[in-house]
Amino acid sequence: MSRSRFVLLIIVVAELVLIGMRYQENAGFSAPVKSRVNKLERGNRLAVRQMEADLDTHSIDDWVNLGQVYTTFALMPEAEYCFRRAANLGSLTLEQQFKYGICLSRRGKIEKAIRIVLPVANSNNELAVHANQQIGFDYLRLDRRIEAEKYLRKAGADPISELSLARVLIREDRVAEAIRVLDGLITRDPDSMRAHQMRAWAYETPGDTYDEHESHVSYDNSMHASGMIIIHPLSRDWDVETVASMGAAKHMTASSIALQKGEFEKAISEGELALEMIEPLWRPGYAKAMINAHLANDEPVEALGYLSKWLIHDGESTRLWELAGDAFLAMGDQDQAEAAWLRGTRIRASKTVQANAEVCRKLDQLYQTQGNQAQATIFRAWHQYESGKLQWRDNNVRSAIVLFTQASDVLAQEEQVWFYLAESQRALNDRTSARESYEKCLLLNQHHGRAIVGLSLVN
């Protein structure tokens, strides 16, 4: 053997060894994935890259975990690749199989997703309900109503599945069956807004079950209930958990815990880290956390700095003005606090819906401390009205009536106070009082459409 051939042979052997090592490292011929994280915020980008670097290619769990993270961030080809690699390494547990199915479903490979999830649905595993629900939903996405019904029924007493089933039954003109499903749901959860709402739609469907009165009763009930179930399968909770366990959210959770424990400095430093980790993005919730931490730490000026940024990023909100008032009050500037809270009364709160009631309560207190009883009385009444609306919203109609009645003593020229009082009285079948309240509302605004309808219903 010539020297050159000997050298080549050595190289071949070395290459085979390298290939073997890489095969071992990769747990196969294919390399691990490096995902397209360019659209993620800094913290999540770093966390994903770390997961990729730490990946044990021989571990099914690692591939599945990475696949689940990719699924959360909609890096779907990467996610599917991970699940495939996991499946090639050995048998997946039912939970892992379910996650694989979720990935395929979101990727739009719906029929394959159903095949993957089916063994979970047919098992005794605690995920079986969710798997049946998932398959039901996937059949709905394929517009295959018959199969969808079968699996939604198999999901059993699961409110999300039941509401979807009721929708299918109404569309199938099997309204009586739909009403039975919805009545069962309402019996278990009288505050289920969606069940009341769908029951109203069921009764307005033309056919043997058509009943205008029942439809209206259910519609009315839906107006003062707050159980807000929409299609929100388990996998979305998993998304939330995944995101909460990495990047900025980890620091923000630490900040919240520190705040609860009274460790304000730590709450602030963890919050600052969280804000760095969401760069270049922005999250109003994080600003609110920083404002709360600074206010708790007696640093109103710093809190106002975050309030300014929040206002510029996202625009005004009642909660923002409420916190601005708190900050100014902490600084001893009552005039600015009053101005901020008054601005808060001019707009409606949404997520932090109690903010409207709170700014009125704070104005009441402020005016009391200033000895301005007239203004204090007015804002106490507004606080009662706003609190009454919250009680009405949450199906506490009796409490609402008490508060609206108190408010109406002072705010007799406000049509909305009379309208909500009338609606509450009608909900409790007090037709005489309701009639009077509707009439007072209509005296103030003869074109109040909902009061006109309400009055017609009690007359």
Place this chain on the structure above:
Amino acid sequence: MCASDDIQTAVDISEVVIADSSDRLHRPRVLTVLLFSLCGLLAVTWGMMGVEPALNSEIPILTRHPDVHWSQISVPVKKHIPAEFSELLQVNNVPFDAAIASHEIRITNVQVIDIDGDGKPEVLVCDASTNTVTAYHYRGTEKIDIQQQLKTNPDALNDVWSNGSVRHKWDQTLIGDKLIAPAHATVVDVDQDGDQDIVVSTLGDLMPSDELIGTVTLFEKVDEGYRRRVLLRDVRRVADVQFGDFDDDGDTDLVVAVFGYARGGVVILENMGDGSYRDKEIITRPGIVHVPVADYDNDGDLDIAAIVTQDEEEVWALENDGQGNFTPRVLFMTDNFDVGGGGLIAADIDQDGLMDLLMSQGDNLEYGHGWPQPYHGVIWLRNLGNWKFESEQIGHLGGAYGTAATDVDGDGDIDVVIVSMSNDYANPRNPSIIWLENDGNKFKRQHLIDTKPTELIAVGCGDVNGDGKIDIVAGQFRIPLSVVEDQPITVWIKE
């Protein structure tokens, strides 16, 4: 045996037969070649095993139409903070603007429409980050010395056209501010005094909320500008307002799309003739995005169509009896709760005299990070007369949102423009705006307009620069959890 036979065969086949001076066959050199090749092959294999798999979506890559071209320009959008707010939050004489922050990009609606009656259309924009409605007036181009400009303004290149020496000039008119999350602005002479008023639909919160936070606000055109008046409050989130004389009494009524969240509906605001309006709910369904008004049954009065979303995914018609009484009809429904209805527009696509509807599907914002689905795109609800509508998916675009109907290629028929909010933008080749070519009322070809900017939610068409050609305007709505380049309002000027 075989090894040498194989080698012999290889030699024969390759005809690499080399003789040395003694005329013996030189097989060892062949072996060397083979070993060398094997070396190379193994090296390549080893290398390939280290290459990460290419994992892109399977979205077909679109190309531009060879004969239809645009130039893309960006409309400069200024930061807007009402003076009242700056004063309210000013601390220790530190100027409020010192707070280093930028607006989020949340354009909710764009239209190309003449609001001031000068015959030149403006770009009317609803911005849910600055909470404003603003009209942008295009004022042509001016020549600039870009090198000189760059000395004082490093961002100057952003304002100039492709040849690097022409700047597009814009003026802007603030119609209204302090409107929390304006979703739509409707231009209508609501008081019939000969000028254009503007009715703004306000959500009250961009994020899902079922609270009573929506409003309808009228900006009545007066000599000194616009006079503001709230027409409807204490309703859930309002996404759209359209208009028409529904009860045939000669004045202009309004129809309101109450999107809400889990609860919503369609409300008529009946014009009482004295400047006041009476509200009347005519259907209750969640997630009403748009309520295009037209005479869908050609009986001489105005009917209303409504797109219902939020898991229901239906299109309804409200048939007017001519007196303002409406009979609801379901024109379209799908069991696929996941289609994500994004909008509904009325347009006579096949120009047969019957008003059709175009519905976009692609809102998957329930996931923080969405993924394009096979059913995302545009559904044509073709009006066959007598309230029969036939549905057909004519466009495929992941994350499709806004849709506009216009003659893009100037061949006399109606084409369709679609923008995408949540396509797979991790792959930069995926389109954010496309158009569907109408070819004898078949839409078999779709063409790329652009891949950037991404995350577009709204689109409008019209002659922005007054050259007689139809331009395209799109608005960006940045998804809160994704990092993409900011470009709030973009105009594609037709060449």
